[in-house]
Amino acid sequence: MPSSRKNYRDWLLIVVFTCLATGLYFVPTGFEKDSGEDAVRCTAEVTAVDDDRIRHLGLVLTGEQSVTLRILDGPFEGRKFDAHNQLLGQMDRDKRFKPGDVAYVVITVGADGEVLFVNPQAHYRLGLELLLLGLFAGLLLLFGGLTGFKALLSFAFTGMVLWKVLVPLLLKGVDPVWLALGVVALLSAAIIFLVAGINRTGMTAFLGAFLGVVSSCALAAYFTGEFHVHGAVMPFAETLLYAGYGHLNLTRIYMAGVFLASSGAVMDLAMDVAASMGEVVAKNPGISRTEAVWSGIRVGRAVVGTMTTTLLLAYSGGYVTLLMAFMAQGIPLTSTFNFIYVAAEVLKTLVGSFGLVAVAPFTAVVGGVFLVGRKVRPDALHH
Numbered sequence: 001m002p003s004s005r006k007n008y009r010d011w012l013l014i015v016v017f018t019c020l021a022t023g024l025y026f027v028p029t030g031f032e033k034d035s036g037e038d039a040v041r042c043t044a045e046v047t048a049v050d051d052d053r054i055r056h057l058g059l060v061l062t063g064e065q066s067v068t069l070r071i072l073d074g075p076f077e078g079r080k081f082d083a084h085n086q087l088l089g090q091m092d093r094d095k096r097f098k099p100g101d102v103a104y105v106v107i108t109v110g111a112d113g114e115v116l117f118v119n120p121q122a123h124y125r126l127g128l129e130l131l132l133l134g135l136f137a138g139l140l141l142l143f144g145g146l147t148g149f150k151a152l153l154s155f156a157f158t159g160m161v162l163w164k165v166l167v168p169l170l171l172k173g174v175d176p177v178w179l180a181l182g183v184v185a186l187l188s189a190a191i192i193f194l195v196a197g198i199n200r201t202g203m204t205a206f207l208g209a210f211l212g213v214v215s216s217c218a219l220a221a222y223f224t225g226e227f228h229v230h231g232a233v234m235p236f237a238e239t240l241l242y243a244g245y246g247h248l249n250l251t252r253i254y255m256a257g258v259f260l261a262s263s264g265a266v267m268d269l270a271m272d273v274a275a276s277m278g279e280v281v282a283k284n285p286g287i288s289r290t291e292a293v294w295s296g297i298r299v300g301r302a303v304v305g306t307m308t309t310t311l312l313l314a315y316s317g318g319y320v321t322l323l324m325a326f327m328a329q330g331i332p333l334t335s336t337f338n339f340i341y342v343a344a345e346v347l348k349t350l351v352g353s354f355g356l357v358a359v360a361p362f363t364a365v366v367g368g369v370f371l372v373g374r375k376v377r378p379d380a381l382h383h
């Protein structure tokens with residue numbers, strides 16, 4: 001009976017979060033553009049290009065590339081159009097087509113149905129992205145079984161919450177720090193309880209993870225001001241301001257991003273400590289709270305040593321070219337760490353790591369309260 005009750009809870013959570021993720025997918029963000037003209041989005045094969053008007057300035061390309069496109073789907077399937085691909089000399093944004101490429105195209109259509117403008121926006125990558133997602137999902141299901149399916153469901157739910165809740169509310173001017181804390185609390189509960197189940201182990205992991213995130217939030221709010229770091233260091237921040245969102249507080253968005261980025265690793269460590277403590281208590285029901293807390297702390301010590309390095313590597317991968325540029329110019333290390341871009345990444349790394357270290361004792365103490373001195377079924381402690 002207890003096992004069937006646990007299975008009932010698991011499937012109930014799966015159904016609930018499947019419905020929530022599906023429902024969020026269809027929720028409008030409120031930022032869908034409604035132009036007076038219809039836009040047809042489709043794919044097209046590049047059949048020919050003309051590079052005569054492209055100017056080479058070293059590695060930088062500027063000018064205009066003429067492109068001939070054959071539409072592959074949609075209402076204009078089979079038709080050919082001539083289009084222009086503007087190169088602005090920005091290597092991170094410009095694209096250059098060659099015959100045989102598949103482009104993602106936006107066709108602007110007038111009120112009477114005539115084609116006004118054909119814009120090859122980018123190389124078409126959605127098919128490969130879906131293939132990669134399918135491979136990831138297949139491996140997760142093959143390896144994890146039902147637990148893998150729940151992990152995949154939590155992955156999808158997290159993506160929907162970030163895109164349909166977090167980003168639209170940030171654009172509408174909701175306070176980023178409080179909003180991000182609420183989103184992290186929601187996602188922590190969803191991910192931990194979906195994977196671990198609704199039990200004392202799951203509650204221990206949830207509270208430990210959230211306390212770790214709150215500590216990172218407090219440090220981010222304090223040290224962002226002390227470091228004199230502002231939100232304009234984030235990619236596309238100025239573009240956002242010039243697009244009509246000058247009312248946004250980019251600095252608080254940066255603060256929110258600091259602890260949001262480390263929250264996944266924090267949840268992982270909290271779950272490790274909580275599950276280990278649950279196993280210890282199940283095998284030794286007479287253990288004291290103090291002994292259980294120290295058991296959790298010892299588990300946390302073993303995990304946190306590699307986890308903080310993992311966080312450092314994850315963050316450093318995003319700004320390795322920045323460090324290369326400074327080193328290539330012979331800029332001293334003391335000067336490098338005083339630049340705002342480097343300081344912003346140092347702040348993000350150290351504050352995130354602080355929360356990661358703090359979550360182990362937080363979870364151990366919470367586990368001592370929730371797990372010790374109560375009769376806990378061993379089957380409710382596995383995740």
